[in-house]
Amino acid sequence: MPGFERQVGIAEFSNARVRVIDLETGGNGPNDVCEIGWQDVIADEDGGWQVTDERGALLINPGRLISPDTMAVHHILDADVADAPYWKQVASRILRPAGRIDALAAHRASFEQRYCTPRFTGGTPWICTWKCAMRVWPELPRFSNQMLRYQRMPQGLNHETGLPAHRAMPDAYVTAHHLRDLLNRESLENLLAWSNEPGLLPRVPSGPDRGKGWDRLSDTTLREFIHDRDVEIWFSAQTELTRRGDPDQPQLSEPVQRTLL
Structure with a gap:
């Protein structure tokens, strides 16, 4: 290819x-x-x-x-x-x-x-x-x-x-x-x-920011998303914060899918 x-x-x-x-x-x-x-x-x-x-x-x-x-x-x-x-x-x-x-x-x-x-x-x-x-x-x-x-x-x-x-x-x-x-x-x-990780969503799946890439969201909005109960949503938001080098983000403590077990 x-x-x-x-x-x-x-x-x-x-x-x-x-x-x-x-x-x-x-x-x-x-x-x-x-x-x-x-x-x-x-x-x-x-x-x-x-x-x-x-x-x-x-x-x-x-x-x-x-x-x-x-x-x-x-x-x-x-x-x-x-x-x-x-x-x-x-x-x-x-x-x-x-x-x-x-x-x-x-x-x-x-x-x-x-x-x-x-x-x-x-x-x-x-x-x-x-x-x-x-x-x-x-x-x-x-x-x-x-x-x-x-x-x-x-x-x-x-x-x-x-x-x-x-x-x-x-x-x-x-x-x-x-x-x-x-x-x-x-x-x-x-x-x-x-x-072996949660899914990394390319875009916000629902809510007022639906369809936006995570890179278009503010740090404040991303920090709100990392408290979401959906594992893919908080993982995707946290990944973007990590990419930005945000020193205030919590560390990912459960790298493996929580919903599989």
């Missing part, structure tokens, strides 16, 4: 692999997965990253009826999963595939991490493509998986393979194209580090 300088990290060797995960659920319980989809992204011999043909999906029996609210999103019926395996029977096999695995990834990965716990992942680190997209493409107006798809139109993304939306394999396939392009701009180590 012309126009960027690659930051080479220790994990960026040929055959490095990241598995993108997407889940559909039947409710909000800890075992309510009703479908998992996956798509692999690998580093080639030249150090670039590519979306592979290694993808798939599996229906899961959540052990109870699927709620109408979630059924209206993914259209998976109770009859579809009646004979499917349970989450605990298949999760480790998909999340810890044979061979090398350098990271797992998902768009807004905190959702997948509720279900893909270290018990099943073996402690494999995660990349959140939502957080990383805001760092790499801050000029974009929105950062949902599907909006990134149509705002950016990633090269090589087959439209039909990425449909229907809100099903596990098509969504993982779309996310994998965002991940590929992120990895071709930034090192794997950078993406992992950003994913």
